[in-house]
Amino acid sequence: MAALRWLERENPAFPHEIVGQVQEDDGAAVHAIVSQAAAAQPGWADRSLEDRIRLFTVAVEAATVDTPDLPRLLSQEMGKLIGDCAGELRFACALAVDMARRAPRLLADQPRGDGPGRRVVRRRPLGVIAAIVPWNAPIVLAMTKIAPALLCGNAIVVKPSPLSPLALTAFIRAIARHLPDAVLHVINGGAETGAALLDAEGIAKVAFTGGTTVGGHVLSQAARRFIPCIMELGGNDPLVILDDFEPTPEAMEAIIWGSFLNAGQVCMAAKRVLVPAPLHDRFVEAYVEIARGLFRLGDPVDPATTMGPVVNAAARDRMIGLAKDAARDGGTVIELMRAGSTLPDVGHFVPPRLVTGLDPGAALVCEEQFGPIVPITSYRDEAEMLRLANDGNLALSASVWTTDPERGWAMAGRIRSGLALVNAHNRAGFSFDLPFGGIGQSGFGREYGDEGLLEYTAIQSMHIPSQTGGAAAYPVSSSETPG
Numbered sequence: 001m002a003a004l005r006w007l008e009r010e011n012p013a014f015p016h017e018i019v020g021q022v023q024e025d026d027g028a029a030v031h032a033i034v035s036q037a038a039a040a041q042p043g044w045a046d047r048s049l050e051d052r053i054r055l056f057t058v059a060v061e062a063a064t065v066d067t068p069d070l071p072r073l074l075s076q077e078m079g080k081l082i083g084d085c086a087g088e089l090r091f092a093c094a095l096a097v098d099m100a101r102r103a104p105r106l107l108a109d110q111p112r113g114d115g116p117g118r119r120v121v122r123r124r125p126l127g128v129i130a131a132i133v134p135w136n137a138p139i140v141l142a143m144t145k146i147a148p149a150l151l152c153g154n155a156i157v158v159k160p161s162p163l164s165p166l167a168l169t170a171f172i173r174a175i176a177r178h179l180p181d182a183v184l185h186v187i188n189g190g191a192e193t194g195a196a197l198l199d200a201e202g203i204a205k206v207a208f209t210g211g212t213t214v215g216g217h218v219l220s221q222a223a224r225r226f227i228p229c230i231m232e233l234g235g236n237d238p239l240v241i242l243d244d245f246e247p248t249p250e251a252m253e254a255i256i257w258g259s260f261l262n263a264g265q266v267c268m269a270a271k272r273v274l275v276p277a278p279l280h281d282r283f284v285e286a287y288v289e290i291a292r293g294l295f296r297l298g299d300p301v302d303p304a305t306t307m308g309p310v311v312n313a314a315a316r317d318r319m320i321g322l323a324k325d326a327a328r329d330g331g332t333v334i335e336l337m338r339a340g341s342t343l344p345d346v347g348h349f350v351p352p353r354l355v356t357g358l359d360p361g362a363a364l365v366c367e368e369q370f371g372p373i374v375p376i377t378s379y380r381d382e383a384e385m386l387r388l389a390n391d392g393n394l395a396l397s398a399s400v401w402t403t404d405p406e407r408g409w410a411m412a413g414r415i416r417s418g419l420a421l422v423n424a425h426n427r428a429g430f431s432f433d434l435p436f437g438g439i440g441q442s443g444f445g446r447e448y449g450d451e452g453l454l455e456y457t458a459i460q461s462m463h464i465p466s467q468t469g470g471a472a473a474y475p476v477s478s479s480e481t482p483g
């Protein structure tokens with residue numbers, strides 16, 4: 001028998017501290033789990049929708065009661081502020097309720113046409129879903145998959161990231177304890193375990209959230225077996241200031257957090273800021289002044305902290321490298337730490353920074369940085385702004401800031417992105433009613449909203465024609481089948 005392998009997780013704020021460990025699943029274990037899920041799925045699908053809704057919502061509620069320390073555990077394993085971690089858990093539970101509310105309407109048979117015969121579009125479950133999630137918001141990014149998958153009658157196997165496996169594993173196990181056996185599983189490990197999951201017999205669909213490079217590997221592995229995918233990938237989201245923008249303290253604070261929430265490690269963070277040239281200096285001055293009052297770096301479990309560490313040493317070194325490259329490329333790097341404050345002595349902390357004066361081709365401007373360093377670029381006119389905003393293949397979200405919301409609405413609609421916002425960015429622009437997802441290399445498929453639930457169904461069209469026979473003839477309208 002193979003020796004058990006354990007995956008330890010360090011605390012990014014105190015890297016000498018091990019927060020916990022989970023058992024790693026090898027290929028054989030993953031395959032066995034997927035076949036258990038495949039065996040359990042038909043029984044789950046055969047239950048009435050009312051039954052699935054009741055069992056699932058009760059299970060999620062019970063799981064939150066059973067895991068009172070979840071926000072602290074999440075905060076310690078990934079460095080996100082403890083208040084944010086509690087918020088993530090609340091948001092995930094609200095999402096489960098929202099999906100349960102949508103399910104009866106969306107999963108009901110839809111009669112089509114009003115002529116003779118009987119035509120119905122039916123939504124059927126797919127089978128076993130393979131869900132692979134990143135480290136930065138594991139609870140909510142797993143719930144965007146678990147809730148619709150189970151409500152629609154699928155079984156699901158979730159693989160957390162090795163950088164934040166602890167809280168999500170505890171939460172999924174707590175939910176699963178209140179559900180019929182084997183319909184919800186969690187497996188642990190890195191790329192190998194993820195690849196084994198994609199390889200397992202019986203996977204009907206892949207729901208992946210993560211970076212664009214890894215997403216490409218996942219997609220090509222799934223394509224070999226024609227397995228459909230939802231791909232929620234990286235973004236390089238522009239935050240666009242229009243020339244009528246007023247840099248009030250409230251607006252500036254919202255803009256700054258639009259980039260720096262969770263130390264910049266949010267897929268839909270504002271990753272670059274575009275400012276009209278005449279407003280540039282005034283905007284940067286206001287940005288720096290407000291930002292220097294916001295950031296208190298430290299232990300994310302301490303309620304006084306406003307920015308935690310980045311997730312690991314590699315992420316910290318990448319941020320240091322980006323700042324060095326930006327200075328080498330002629331950019332001005334501006335520190336945003338409050339005057340007199342210092343970085344904590346230990347931990348993977350990175351000072352928040354702004355960079356001005358970079359060319360559009362600089363790495364910091366055209367790649368997803370996923371950390372606390374943000375470039376501000378100036379533009380001359382609307383045409384140049386649109387060209388810069390629409391530059392590149394990553395298009396997850398975008399925002400336009402203006403004192404004229406109608407103008408902002410029109411301009412936001414001209415930016416190529418999955419989500420376009422006016423006078424809001426990042427979580428502030430989120431709505432359960434709006435499907436979320438990317439365009440281009442930011443991915444495809446949607447989470448949240450009606451579309452996010454229907455991803456977990458297969459369409460079956462059913463028809464009893466009004467007359468039988470005459471199979472060689474073409475029907476001439478949607479409600480007519482001539483003999």
Ligand code: NAD
Nearest residue numbers: 133134135160161190191194195210211214232233234267
């Ligand atoms: P990542 O791509 O490195 O890892 C994501 C997951 O894939 C992890 O569970 C990882 O173990 C797994 N994995 C790695 N290699 C694999 C392979 N070969 N086969 C199968 N699975 C494999 O991403 P990350 O660093 O955890 O997260 C950060 C990235 O995720 C950023 O690019 C961010 O923008 C993106 N993200 C996107 C969204 C969205 O909704 N679009 C949300 C959050 C994060």
